Amino acid sequence: MTIELDPGATTLAAFRRVWGGAPAALAAAGWAAIDAAADAVARIVASGRTVYGVNTGFGLLAQTRIPADRLEELQRNLILSHSCGLGEALPREVVRLIMALKAIGLGRGHSGVRRIVVERLLAMLDADALPVIPSQGSVGASGDLAPLAHMSAALLGEGRILLRGEALPAGEALARLGFAPLVLGPKEGLALINGTQVSTAIALDALFTAERVFASALIGGALSVDALKGTDAAFDPRIHEARGQPGQIAVAAALKRLLDGSEIRHSHEDCPRVQDPYSFRCQPQVMGACLDLIRNAARTLEIEANAVTDNPVVFPDTDQALSGGNFHAQPVAFAADIVAMAMCETGSISERRTAVLVDPKMSGLPPFLVRDSGVNSGFMIAQVSAAALVSENKSLAFPASVDSIPTSANQEDHVSMATHAATKARRIAGNAAGVIGIELLTATQGIDFHAPLKTSPQLEQVRSDIRADVPHYAVDRYFADDLAWAKSAVLTGTFSHALIGDLF
Template structure:
């Protein structure tokens, strides 16, 4: 099956399309979008010829905006802002994140409000197809005036400076461009600023994390259903009448999903003996908790998809009106608050999962051996899983503290309120990973409980599939072993689920 061709500038972007852009795909550029770019570029060139002060074209930046730059220095001005703002530090963004960042910045330029040339857009498209991965450090953005530092590192790759990755190896950008038959791009007036003013770095990291967070809702439901089987849960609490009575959409969806996984299970028989008349909250209220998180993740998706299609530059060029207007669309507050909200929401999948894990490992609740060991006392079984899960939940609690409520002014007081949106995105990314591990721990333990209880032949159609997927990667525990290896194998399972 060939790669999908995505035509940028024709249709609005969605979170699903963003995920595809992060992979290796084929880009084309809509002709109407290029026309918009050319029209806005013509207005920029007109302003350059008039030699009147226009921010970002013939003035300094930030607190230096009152300083006029002579015509012969305008192109150097654009190179200087790329070099001077490439102050990123830390681990590089992943190849997926860097690729998405590049394509999102290109899409923004194609809105026709940045004032760059069509040549710059085509150069970005060629860079994407070259499979050169810009080396973009993850730290350095405060999320206002755009993601200046990360986007500046993208700009370096385009003009043949700094470092990039090619075939998995770090090399100089100039050498990589030459290997791929590309020339370093020569920036025109406003194009340096046009590359770095925007929210595309936090948007690329946060979008991919949010995409995974939404997937984790369905995975959490499947894992919870397996715990229902292992603990002989009371399925009456999944009855649609209960959930429709509350009218919360996510809750209704979660209950329906969990109950759907249990279709064909012996739990649906009235003859089946229950562990409890009323289950502990981590089972009984799973739809209420999972569903609340899902609702807020979907709200965040709405905000993110608006931003995927936004023009986030300063100044913005409006060719039809003949205006170049300074504003603050680069401010990352919508994304910062959204990613902070998503961090809280997705953390709850791990928080309630850890409690179900405790039920599975505790003989007073499971009716099985302590920690699901074969020879308790001599063996500790999956005792260590609860420690790991608790540590992940604790870390998530710390990481869920919102970054968006903080602001550290910069640029001589001109940038006196910032969003810290990149910090929000990076936190969300780590939390999502922690949640995946927590669900792995619950799923492996539920499978072990099902094996010990000799229940595998009584499972529902959906839970049997989940159980079998686990057993493809993790064999039943027959004695103490290095269970961190089970966790690594479980991550293969959770990615398939």
């Protein structure tokens, strides 16, 4: 189904679909707004007024007036000179979001581009012709200039395009599609590169990954409770309603549902142990706080994904182009750092549960969850790998949003570092997926030792699905492929789709 991009009102659910590969089209109202803003820019040019970005230089060169016969050259030079990115190319799902977000921003009708620019952008998205965009080079103000310049250069036949998975010179890719390179009009180059779409798209990618990691962590945490023969009494809704934190209440309810009907739980109702370690018992408090953070970040990013982040902002009703600072991505930087911190803590508490389960003094299970331990090392180093990922995440979690560095001869003297923040959040979420994958395998192994008792019907299905691909760890074997499978299952939402719908 084609996703309608409604400028100013596109939902996170729609963005998730585009991120996942669904085709997209701009809503009809967007085209009318684009035409009105383009007409306004044409009137401004005809009037001879000096307007930043329309007939002036850029940044510190804003005081330089550009003659009318060089306006096309100005816009082309802007794109080429700003195509200065470095590093690995952004993944295709992020590039898809960048293109969709840029179409939405232009579709708000405050940028002044002609409809051919947006038509070409969406036609390339539909044809799976994705510009190759380096991941480094933006400080998150004045917009994501370098990466958006690489996106825009592809429209001009410069740079490279990934056409249905084949990397080609942009001119060759356009020719295969039957597209002529675009010639940009007044302000169009600036409108294309001035905006927060790259940092926002990377942050959305981190957010959508975080949702899957978070939901998988709740499943892993519930499995671990049963593997430990822990209690669900700490998830009693009365405890959490007494505190009132909404995320905590939601997480406690989710854990309670996941464990409902567990034979293992009912087998030790009269055991003398009344309290489990914090990493088991305090899941609603810790994970609930993470959930609240993720939800708050999601609200910020949904607004930003629909925002006008161009400069100057064109108001067609008065033919004004007002210079401001909507390109400054501080909201995105804060949101990305929040996602990063939530993912860091999600991985941290998961690793602690894994550590408890492999420790026979804590769990009552065989050492490192394997029979004949000593000859077999079992899950010993899997827990070390989880610890390594958690520690790496701690080193990455320092907020990028508190950093700034002056650029453009001090004209742009405070920047957001949003792209850096979002990139770190992506990496942290990916590392956390590995940690949660290890816990899922660890807890499943622990559950196996309680046979013939079974966990709850919901968790038994998860255990069965895992065992369909990863056999019980009876003796030492090459384990890396199993860990990679578990991480992939977390990242693809194999076990968490239903829970994601409940929580997000």
